[in-house]
Amino acid sequence: xxxxxxxxxxxxxxxxxxxxxxxxxxxxxxxxxxxxxxxxxxxxxxxxxxxxxxxxxxxxxxxxxxxxxxxxxxxxxxxxxxxxxxxxxxxxxxxxxxxxxxxxxxxxxxxxxxxxxxxxxxxxxxxxxxxxxxxxxxxxxxxxxxxxxxxxxxxxxxxxxxx
Numbered sequence: 150x151x152x153x154x155x156x157x158x159x160x161x162x163x164x165x166x167x168x169x170x171x172x173x174x175x176x177x178x179x180x181x182x183x184x185x186x187x188x189x190x191x192x193x194x195x196x197x198x199x200x201x202x203x204x205x206x207x208x209x210x211x212x213x214x215x216x217x218x219x220x221x222x223x224x225x226x227x228x229x230x231x232x233x234x235x236x237x238x239x240x241x242x243x244x245x246x247x248x249x250x251x252x253x254x255x256x257x258x259x260x261x262x263x264x265x266x267x268x269x270x271x272x273x274x275x276x277x278x279x280x281x282x283x284x285x286x287x288x289x290x291x292x293x294x295x296x297x298x299x300x301x302x303x304x305x306x307x308x309x310x311x312x
Contacts, residue, residue: 152247157256160207160219162197167216168209169194175239181274185303187237196221196237204233204264208256210244217244222257225270228297232309233266238280250283262312269312270296272304284308 160168176188183189192199200207200221207221220238235257240249261269272295273280289308296307 150243150247152249152252154212155217155244155247155249156211157208157249157252158211160197160200160209160221164209164216164219165195165197168196168219171216171218171241172237172239175241178242179274179276181276182303186274186301187239190300193237204266206257206260207237208253210240210249210253212243217241218249218253220253220257222261222264222266222269224266225297226299228270231265231267232296233261233264233269234297234299235269235271238271245279250280251287254283254287258310258312266312268309270307270309272299272301273306273308274304275306277306281306281308284310 172187172193176186187193196207205223208219209216210218218240221236222233223236225232225234258269271284271289289310292307292309294307
């Protein structure tokens with residue numbers, strides 16, 4: 150199975166339930182806390198609606214008509230500046246190790262650039278080692294402290310990239 154067996158497309162309302170399961174399953178699989186993460190976000194259950202705002206988009210990764218991952222970008226919450234956030238990037242095991250993370254980051258950052266954002270911020274967890282490695286490979290740099298206020302107080306790896 151290669152990346153050609155997967156489709157990256159914009160989220161549809163019908164994806165909400167499946168995507169919420171993907172996000173929560175990956176958080177549990179990684180041993181991440183349920184509180185202070187996307188696990189407890191209200192937005193996790195209504196991802197389509199969450200991204201129906203200006204300069205925001207969410208993409209899902211689909212395999213054989215099943216949602217197996219996704220990521221999105223939106224203005225960084227509670228931050229006054231031209232910075233977006235790479236948000237809720239999660240993949241089920243079937244979608245990992247196939248270059249889809251890179252494709253999804255490229256897709257998100259291209260959209261961010263079109264929206265006029267100058268930098269992209271992200272938060273993650275130290276146990277998501279493959280994700281941290283991918284972000285660094287893609288040019289994200291570590292920060293000493295968080296930016297804005299995403300309410301994800303358990304996410305203590307903060308990174309930024311110029312776009």
